Amino acid sequence: MLDVDVLFGRKPDGESEKVLKVISRSGMSNILFSLDRKPLRFSQLMFETKLNPGILDRHLKALMQLRIVEKNSDSYILTESGKKLVRILEQLFTIV
Numbered sequence: 001m002l003d004v005d006v007l008f009g010r011k012p013d014g015e016s017e018k019v020l021k022v023i024s025r026s027g028m029s030n031i032l033f034s035l036d037r038k039p040l041r042f043s044q045l046m047f048e049t050k051l052n053p054g055i056l057d058r059h060l061k062a063l064m065q066l067r068i069v070e071k072n073s074d075s076y077i078l079t080e081s082g083k084k085l086v087r088i089l090e091q092l093f094t095i096v
Contacts, residue, residue: 019066019068022044023068025062027059028063030048031056031063031069032085035069036078039072039076045060060076065087068085
């Protein structure tokens with residue numbers, strides 16, 4: 001079952017609502033599922049998701065601000081919270 005407390009460690013609040021708003025953007029799930037498979041450079045992520053560079057950059061900045069994605073020297077990777085979020089999205093997609 002989907003458990004927001006497990007993902008965020010607390011009851012839904014303003015921060016949780018920000019996460020839901022960000023991940024509901026078009027193309028966001030493609031980014032998350034691509035990064036779940038392996039860390040990717042910006043150009044690789046752009047190719048896999050078929051998002052234009054401006055939108056991809058905006059999405060990645062939002063995900064990094066929420067600590068769902070982080071950037072190491074040359075690649076983007078999911079944080080532990082990001083990995084938990086992907087598991088929850090997978091559960092959600094099996095329901096619908």
